[in-house]
Every structure is written in structure tokens, then in C-alpha cells.
Amino acid sequence: MKLTKLVLAITAITALTAFAGVSAASAAQYKSSSSPVNLTGSQASKQVWTVDGQSASCTEATFTKNGLATPANEVLGVVPSYSSCTTFGFGGGSVNMGTCTYNFDTPNAGLTANSDIACGSNTGGNGTIESGNGPIILIMMVFGGECVVQIASQKDKGTLTFVNNSPVTGDILVKAAFSGLTAVKTVDNGFCPLSGTGTVNNVTYSGEFGVTGPAGVNLEVG
Numbered sequence: 001m002k003l004t005k006l007v008l009a010i011t012a013i014t015a016l017t018a019f020a021g022v023s024a025a026s027a028a029q030y031k032s033s034s035s036p037v038n039l040t041g042s043q044a045s046k047q048v049w050t051v052d053g054q055s056a057s058c059t060e061a062t063f064t065k066n067g068l069a070t071p072a073n074e075v076l077g078v079v080p081s082y083s084s085c086t087t088f089g090f091g092g093g094s095v096n097m098g099t100c101t102y103n104f105d106t107p108n109a110g111l112t113a114n115s116d117i118a119c120g121s122n123t124g125g126n127g128t129i130e131s132g133n134g135p136i137i138l139i140m141m142v143f144g145g146e147c148v149v150q151i152a153s154q155k156d157k158g159t160l161t162f163v164n165n166s167p168v169t170g171d172i173l174v175k176a177a178f179s180g181l182t183a184v185k186t187v188d189n190g191f192c193p194l195s196g197t198g199t200v201n202n203v204t205y206s207g208e209f210g211v212t213g214p215a216g217v218n219l220e221v222g
Helices: 002-026
Strands: 031-034 037-043 047-051 053-068 074-087 090-096 100-104 112-119 136-142 145-151 155-164 172-190 198-211 219-221
Touching: 037 074, 053 090, 053 198, 074 136, 112 172, 155 219, 172 219
Parallel strands: none
Antiparallel strands: 031 219, 037 053, 037 198, 047 053, 047 198, 053 074, 074 090, 074 100, 090 136, 100 112, 112 155, 136 145, 145 172, 155 172, 172 198
16 A cells, blocks of 8 residues: 555656646747847737727837846836827827836747736736826827727737747747727717727737847847
8 A cells, every 4th residue: 555655656746747847848938149138129010909890000110128138938018109090990090008018928839928918007907997007098089070999907918929030030020919908988979980988898909010139139939
């Protein structure tokens, strides 16, 4: 009986050790050939938000993260900026990020990672608007019409896919896809094509951008 228990104990320890090894192997990191590193991203495809089936799209976007110590398990506080936007069918609109940034969570061996929207001190909320935490604001304003949509902190609503060495050596292509975002439609007047004011939970965001470092610095997720 004692021998049987010993064999079972050894088997359990071996299994746990193997599982831990698999778990460790399944994680990847954000790496650079020089650390710390300043990262810059520029869009590789149109950035599109969708609310009530209506889109707010921007043809110019930048993403920055300065002073990242690598290798890193996650990248917090990626600062986006959007311009040249057409919101809900009308040009001249805006996507204002307020205090909101993106968090890139730990990537797996398949080079995908979850992503959060983090606004102000609220880094993982449920989509409610909190005072002082400057939500993302999508605005359409034309003569006789106005739309305003606010999106606050939300955790694990995005999926990031990374492609190394694209488009040139040292660059990383990031493909972002967010779904099930909670948003508050605060204004729906005149020509605004949204379906009234109130809270919705099916907002999406998608876009691609290439990330580079300073000249001569190579970047990799792996």
C-alpha cells in the first residue's frame, strides 16, 4: 500500500511538472534588441468602430509606448491617436481617446494576446462611465445632426494577433479586433443614424498597425 501511494505521488508530481513546463512554454514575450525602447505604431489599415451597425472610421492613426523595458510580459499604456475620421456617415467627425490607452496582455505561443481599454485610473471596468476617467468619445456633428458615443475602461474585450518581420525586418504587424464593447450613446439628434440614446453592449473596433522602434533596433513577439 505504501509503495502504491509513493508511485501515485511521484506520478502526480511528474504530471504537475510537465504541465508547468507546457504552461511556461506556451507564453511568449515582447522583445527588442535594445532596452528600454520607444515604440511607434502607424496604421496599416483603416481603423473602424461600429455602433448600431453604423461605422466611425479613421484613415490616420498613431500608437506610441515610450520607455518599455524588454523582454516584457505585457505592454501597458499604449497611447493611440486617431484623425481624418468619418463618423456615422459624415466626414469631419472625431474619435477622441480622452485618458484612454490600450493594454497588451501576455502573448501566447500562437502570437495572440488579449487587450484592454484602460481609461485614467480605471484599468479594468465594466464599461460604465466614471467621472475623471475620460472615456473614448466618438462624435458626429453636422448641421441638424449630432451623435455622441462614449466608451470607458473594459478588460479582455480585444484580441491582438502579431506578425513578426512585417512589412520589413524588425517591424511587427498588430491586428486588433475588439467585440462586445459596452458603450453609452449620450446624444442622438437630427441626422444621427444611431438607434436612440442609451447603453449598448455590441460595439466593435478593428484595425491593423505596424510597430517599429528606433533605427537599428529589432522588435519581436516570441
